[in-house]
Amino acid sequence: xxxxxxxxFWSIVGVPNLVCFIxxxxxxxxxxxxxxxxxxxxxxxxxxSLTSMLSGAGGGxxxxxxxxxxxxxGSWDEYRNVTRSLDFPGHYGQGDIVSRFGGxxxxxxxxxxxxxxxxxxxxxxxxxxxxxxVSLSVExxxxxxxxxxxxxxxxxxxxxxxxxxxxxxxxxxxxxxxxRTSIEARLKSDEAALAAYRTSTGMHxxxxxxxxxxxxxxxxxxxxxxxSAQYDAISxxxxxxxxxxxxxxxxxxxxxxxxxxxxxxxTLSRQAARYEELTVARDSDISLLHDVEAAVQxxxxxxxxxxxxxxxxxxxxxxxxxELPRRLEWxxxxxxxxxxxxxxxx
Numbered sequence: 001x002x003x004x005x006x007x008x009f010w011s012i013v014g015v016p017n018l019v020c021f022i023x024x025x026x027x028x029x030x031x032x033x034x035x036x037x038x039x040x041x042x043x044x045x046x047x048x049s050l051t052s053m054l055s056g057a058g059g060g061x062x063x064x065x066x067x068x069x070x071x072x073x074g075s076w077d078e079y080r081n082v083t084r085s086l087d088f089p090g091h092y093g094q095g096d097i098v099s100r101f102g103g104x105x106x107x108x109x110x111x112x113x114x115x116x117x118x119x120x121x122x123x124x125x126x127x128x129x130x131x132x133x134v135s136l137s138v139e140x141x142x143x144x145x146x147x148x149x150x151x152x153x154x155x156x157x158x159x160x161x162x163x164x165x166x167x168x169x170x171x172x173x174x175x176x177x178x179x180r181t182s183i184e185a186r187l188k189s190d191e192a193a194l195a196a197y198r199t200s201t202g203m204h205x206x207x208x209x210x211x212x213x214x215x216x217x218x219x220x221x222x223x224x225x226x227x228s229a230q231y232d233a234i235s236x237x238x239x240x241x242x243x244x245x246x247x248x249x250x251x252x253x254x255x256x257x258x259x260x261x262x263x264x265x266x267t268l269s270r271q272a273a274r275y276e277e278l279t280v281a282r283d284s285d286i287s288l289l290h291d292v293e294a295a296v297q298x299x300x301x302x303x304x305x306x307x308x309x310x311x312x313x314x315x316x317x318x319x320x321x322x323e324l325p326r327r328l329e330w331x332x333x334x335x336x337x338x339x340x341x342x343x344x345x346x
Contacts, residue, residue, distance in 0.1 A: 008346060013338040020334040029095040030322030034146035036136045036154050037313040040065030040161065042306065063132045065308045068164070069157050070125040070134060079116045081156050082123075086149060089115055092122065095141050099325075123153060133313065143319045150316035161310045172303040176296040183289045190282040197278055 042065065072078055082088055089110070092101040099105055105121070106114045122139045136154060140146030 006346075009342060012342040012345065013335075016338050017331070017335050020331050023096075023098065024325060024327040024330050027096050027098070028325050028327065029099060029141055031095075031099070031139050031141060031324035032143040032146045032319045032321075033323040034138045034140070034143070034150040034316045034319060035314075036150050036316040037133055038069070038136070038154070038157070038310060039131070039133050039313060040069055040308050040310045041132065042308060043304075063127055063129060065161070065310070066127045066132050066134045068308070069161070069310075070127060072157055072160050073123060073125045073136065073153055074120045076116060078153065078156055078160075079119045082119065082149060082152055083115070085152060086145070088119065088149075091141060091145050092118065123149065136316075138316070139324060147316045147318045154312065154316060158310055158312075161308050165307050168306055169303040172306075173296065173299045176292060176299045180289065180292040180296055183285055183292055187282065187285040187289060190278065190285055194275075194278045194282060197275065 089101055094100065095103070097103045101115060101118050102108060102110045106118055124137050126135045126137070127133070128135070136150060138146050138150040138153065140149060
């Protein structure tokens, strides 16, 4: 009985346990916990993890995507999304004075920042390092609202992953697609310029005609050379031979044809050079288009490899009984701790 009369006992054991009993047995509001689980993975990382497991290296799926979801769940953006669609401060202001928003848990603060930190305490995501599974937990003063908030956060996480995939795909593919579009436009311009050139010259391929003119010119020069040699020989042997006059006449005709062919050849040479320029530009763009098509396919493959896939393992639960606070555990823990402390100090 002397023990109960000691001030030290009441200050260390009596008062703390009395406050604890009053709060947890009479004041503390019941808290319902809605849970859900999901997994985020990449196909490439999943196959690497499977290979690692089969080889005995251990380790589960990658947690990269899991940490993205965890960070997003506690982010300011998601907090704003939840508070815009649900009366978050109204619901969490209904609890007891210790655990409610605006009570001791927020030091009676009711600012946006205080509500955000309160949201982070009530809505959390835990990651299993071995499997990469994300466990979402939402605490609320009513089971319906806890499940509603959990469903909202889960749907927002799925939408966020989809937006990330879309942005990533755009980043990977956009430049290659833009390059392909530019080259396709250039190729159309090349084809149009080539068609306009053929229309204006009336020739499909002036280089072929130019080559035939060169062959004709070479043949005429050879024949003129032979005639000159025959004329010189005959003129030297028989100066007044009629054959020499015929050869001289024929030589003049050939020289006139050579002059005409050379004139046409110069025109055809310019036309063939322009035609060659147009065909080289077209063929170069065709080659570039093939390369860009391969680059687009590679970009699509890279986007697919780096895409996150989110699978919901279990939907948000609707608890029928409160899970928190753990009244018996808290009261027993406080009683044991105060008794140990009193035993050490008395």
